[in-house]
Amino acid sequence: MHYVRVEKIKADIYERWYELSIKGDDESSIWAYSVDTEEYAGEHIETVSGMVGKELYADFSVEWVNNYQIVGVLDVLGIEQTIQESSHVVVEGIVKKVIDEYTILCNVGKLGVIRVDFEEKIKEIQIDSCIIFTGNLRVEFQK
Numbered sequence: 232m233h234y235v236r237v238e239k240i241k242a243d244i245y246e247r248w249y250e251l252s253i254k255g256d257d258e259s260s261i262w263a264y265s266v267d268t269e270e271y272a273g274e275h276i277e278t279v280s281g282m283v284g285k286e287l288y289a290d291f292s293v294e295w296v297n298n299y300q301i302v303g304v305l306d307v308l309g310i311e312q313t314i315q316e317s318s319h320v321v322v323e324g325i326v327k328k329v330i331d332e333y334t335i336l337c338n339v340g341k342l343g344v345i346r347v348d349f350e351e352k353i354k355e356i357q358i359d360s361c362i363i364f365t366g367n368l369r370v371e372f373q374k
Contacts, residue, residue, distance in 0.1 A: 232373065235289045237282045241316060248318055249370060253341065254286065261310065263291060263370035264318040288373040292346040293322060299364035301355060308340035310368065318367045326360045
């Protein structure tokens with residue numbers, strides 16, 4: 232779990248995209264998405280529920296992973312976001328646990344060990360495998 236500050240929000244119907252700064256980090260920001268079925272936002276609303284500026288506890292995961300590669304060694308663990316204001320991520324991490332044929336726990340660097348959900352059955356991934364994958368970073372705020 233991380234302590235984050237909401238810097239910016241984009242919304243479309245029930246989907247939310249948040250720019251978040253992680254407290255205690257070098258204050259770099261990341262984009263993550265979430266779904267809020269309790270509040271209908273309409274299209275293209277920049278702020279929802281006055282969340283900009285709030286500091287909250289949050290858990291992260293990566294979903295919709297459909298492309299991965301097992302590699303021998305990684306120089307650095309981490310998450311890269313190449314599309315502006317998007318939750319799309321390219322991740323370099325080390326597998327810490329295989330939960331089932333679709334889900335792993337992976338150390339991804341500054342976000343620590345997070346859940347990773349694949350769209351298809353994973354093959355040949357084992358504990359301590361170094362992997363590179365693409366997906367969408369999801370955030371769940373603790374209430």
